[in-house]
Amino acid sequence: MVRATDYGYEIKAVYSPEDIPGFDYQKDLGDPGSFPYTRGNHNQGYRSRMWTQRMTAGLGSSSDANKVLKKYREMGQTGGMCVISDRVFSDCIDPDHPLGRREAGVLGWPGCSLLEFEELMEGIPLTGQSITLLGSSAPSSLRLAYVVALAEKRGINPQEIHGGVMESPFENYFGQTDVQPFDINLKLFLDASEYVLRNKIRMRACIISQHFQESGGNNAQALAIELSMLKELCGLLVNERGLDFDTVSQLPYELVSIGTRFFEEIAKVRALRRMWAKMAKEHFNAKKDKSCQLLIAVHTSGRTMTYQQPLNNIVRCAVQTLAGAIVGCTALDNATMDNAIAEPSPLAARMSLNTQHIIAAETGAADVVDPLAGSYFVECLTNKVEEEGYKILRTIDEMGGMIAAIKKGYIQQLLREEAAIKFRALDKKERLVVGVNHLVIPEEEEFAIPIQELHAGDSEAIAKRMAEWKKTRDMPAVTKTLRQLHADAGKGDRFNLMPSIIEAVKAYATVGEIMGVIRKARGLSYDPFNVIDCPYELQ
Amino acid sequence: MGKGSGIKVIVSMIGLDSHTTGGEVVSMALRDAGFEVVYLGTKQTAEMVVNAAIQEDADVIGISSDASNYLQIEELLDLVRKNDLSDVLVVCSGNISMPQIEKLTAKGLAKAFSPESAGDEIVDYLASNTRSRHVASMGQAKCIV
Numbered sequence: 001m002v003r004a005t006d007y008g009y010e011i012k013a014v015y016s017p018e019d020i021p022g023f024d025y026q027k028d029l030g031d032p033g034s035f036p037y038t039r040g041n042h043n044q045g046y047r048s049r050m051w052t053q054r055m056t057a058g059l060g061s062s063s064d065a066n067k068v069l070k071k072y073r074e075m076g077q078t079g080g081m082c083v084i085s086d087r088v089f090s091d092c093i094d095p096d097h098p099l100g101r102r103e104a105g106v107l108g109w110p111g112c113s114l115l116e117f118e119e120l121m122e123g124i125p126l127t128g129q130s131i132t133l134l135g136s137s138a139p140s141s142l143r144l145a146y147v148v149a150l151a152e153k154r155g156i157n158p159q160e161i162h163g164g165v166m167e168s169p170f171e172n173y174f175g176q177t178d179v180q181p182f183d184i185n186l187k188l189f190l191d192a193s194e195y196v197l198r199n200k201i202r203m204r205a206c207i208i209s210q211h212f213q214e215s216g217g218n219n220a221q222a223l224a225i226e227l228s229m230l231k232e233l234c235g236l237l238v239n240e241r242g243l244d245f246d247t248v249s250q251l252p253y254e255l256v257s258i259g260t261r262f263f264e265e266i267a268k269v270r271a272l273r274r275m276w277a278k279m280a281k282e283h284f285n286a287k288k289d290k291s292c293q294l295l296i297a298v299h300t301s302g303r304t305m306t307y308q309q310p311l312n313n314i315v316r317c318a319v320q321t322l323a324g325a326i327v328g329c330t331a332l333d334n335a336t337m338d339n340a341i342a343e344p345s346p347l348a349a350r351m352s353l354n355t356q357h358i359i360a361a362e363t364g365a366a367d368v369v370d371p372l373a374g375s376y377f378v379e380c381l382t383n384k385v386e387e388e389g390y391k392i393l394r395t396i397d398e399m400g401g402m403i404a405a406i407k408k409g410y411i412q413q414l415l416r417e418e419a420a421i422k423f424r425a426l427d428k429k430e431r432l433v434v435g436v437n438h439l440v441i442p443e444e445e446e447f448a449i450p451i452q453e454l455h456a457g458d459s460e461a462i463a464k465r466m467a468e469w470k471k472t473r474d475m476p477a478v479t480k481t482l483r484q485l486h487a488d489a490g491k492g493d494r495f496n497l498m499p500s501i502i503e504a505v506k507a508y509a510t511v512g513e514i515m516g517v518i519r520k521a522r523g524l525s526y527d528p529f530n531v532i533d534c535p536y537e538l539q
Numbered sequence: 540m541g542k543g544s545g546i547k548v549i550v551s552m553i554g555l556d557s558h559t560t561g562g563e564v565v566s567m568a569l570r571d572a573g574f575e576v577v578y579l580g581t582k583q584t585a586e587m588v589v590n591a592a593i594q595e596d597a598d599v600i601g602i603s604s605d606a607s608n609y610l611q612i613e614e615l616l617d618l619v620r621k622n623d624l625s626d627v628l629v630v631c632s633g634n635i636s637m638p639q640i641e642k643l644t645a646k647g648l649a650k651a652f653s654p655e656s657a658g659d660e661i662v663d664y665l666a667s668n669t670r671s672r673h674v675a676s677m678g679q680a681k682c683i684v
Contacts, residue, residue: 088555100555102608106608215559340654419564423564427659437657
């Protein structure tokens with residue numbers, strides 16, 4: 001068994017002041033709420049604002065997901081809702097597409113049109129809680145348009161809504177591919193980001209390192225990836241979209257993955273806050289303190305949930321949730337004990353949400369800000385992971401930044417190699433996982449937990465409903481808005497498509513139609529899978 | 540000569556599943572053990588996978604799955620049977636629950652490996668259970684529509 005961090009730093013038996021030479025409290029940590037924000041963004045921590053305790057929803061039809069969201073609210077999840085899209089919506093095709101109808105509503109919410117969002121949000125407020133919609137990058141603009149359109153219908157000023165619906169365009173390279181080309185994802189991400197910033201809508205963009213780590217990336221690599229994504233995207237919004245950095249800094253939030261190696265995970269997030277604060281000040285010349293504070297949401301690691309002895313995952317989830325609480329996050333959502341087996345069952349979801357409630361209410365972890373500050377071990381780990389992260393960040397910078405590094409295949413190679421190292425470490429028992437390669441029990445002694453069954457007919461029902469409903473729309477309005485979008489999409493990358501996407505969404509054009517039209521204007525096929533043709537005359 | 544010498548394996552995702560790490564890592568472990576691996580990647584349909592197996596004269600089809608696309612694995616198994624490829628071992632790995640494994644096994648799935656399966660376990664199983672290499676020529680292979 002190795003005793004080292006995942007980026008290869010050998011851990012000693014004992015830590016002392018010698019392990020943090022030159023430690024300077026003000027310079028390295030600062031009080032909570034002070035630069036460089038290593039200890040957190042708020043001087044009163046969770047006493048001034050408790051983290052948003054949430055479970056991700058999205059399975060079956062929009063009405064099914066609506067019921068789950070309402071149930072979560074009954075279970076104490078009132079600070080914010082989080083819904084993940086199914087793969088059909090993530091790939092920007094409709095449920096009645098031949099490839100969509102088999103997977104609609106299977107791994108998430110089938111949000112292909114405003115109709116679906118209206119059904120998802122029936123009886124659920126848009127304000128007073130954060131609205132988080134996850135999925136891939138390409139439909140970010142659609143998710144934003146849904147929020148804006150529904151706010152208008154409900155007579156709400158969109159500036160009163162907060163949450164996060166956009167996703168960075170890089171996840172495509174982090175082991176979770178989608179079908180849209182990078183340049184479209186980037187353009188639409190920048191359009192949506194510029195739109196919310198100029199219109200003062202408090203919708204954040206999720207800069208996700210979670211996928212990178214869940215696909216095998218180590219902690220130091222994750223820091224480098226996070227910082228280089230932030231640098232690239234904020235740089236584009238400043239330099240290409242003409243926005244002020246202090247405005248742009250209010251856009252991103254970082255979604256980090258927290259695994260079971262408790263102290264290392266805490267060190268990683270502390271280092272991330274410090275690295276961002278320095279980048280904001282030194283690279284972007286931030287003028288406001290707030291611009292140096294990175295908002296961090298935590299997802300406990302699905303990757304660490306084991307197939308064997310799934311009840312053990314409750315313990316893993318608790319350790320990770322405690323780490324997530326201690327790092328000072330703005331929101332936390334959990335993996336579930338059945339993560340390696342199926343989609344979350346109601347029991348598993350309740351268990352995970354209660355894990356958060358127990359840690360928030362019973363452990364005292366929320367009473368004190370950054371309770372491990374000053375620990376020789378934790379400060380040393382914070383310095384080490386930062387140091388290693390900076391080495392990789394410099395390499396990416398030397399290549400010309402994140403986009404250039406991806407074009408060279410550097411990031412993909414980094415991830416492939418690291419995933420292989422992690423796989424081999426388990427194979428060789430260098431890392432032990434109880435029930436998997438350590439203290440394995442016979443299959444007959446396994447405890448069966450309830451399984452969330454999938455029903456093949458559900459996807460087909462969603463597809464059929466969509467096909468029928470499409471015919472009932474005001475087709476002249478759909479056609480008119482799609483033609484306008486097509487014309488606008490031909491006006492170059494700097495022409496912001498959000499206004500015309502919002503109009504198309506309000507006319508109930510679907511994601512397949514909206515993305516199809518944008519693709520056509522860019523010289524691509526209407527359908528990313530080349531199965532269906534564009535049903536509209538666009539000229 | 541590795542344990543997998545002379546054995547050709549198709550590794551693929553199926554449907555819209557885009558979690559590529561598992562398939563890539565298993566492909567690497569199989570190649571290290573001497574198997575010939577044809578990695579199809581993402582966004583494959585059951586028809587595409589079976590066509591590839593026919594064209595490549597593969598001994599094994601391995602599907603990497605993330606908690607969603609069982610229906611399409613069932614379709615794949617139906618196509619394997621329909622195309623007289625019963626000597627091609629079909630295995631899968633990923634987040635697959637016991638009820639789903641039972642359904643797939645009834646349709647001819649040889650083995651479902653759990654997400655944390657050791658590389659040796661997969662290598663040994665495929666090396667021991669793959670058909671003896673047959674002498675079917677490409678001319679005998681059937682094309683499906």
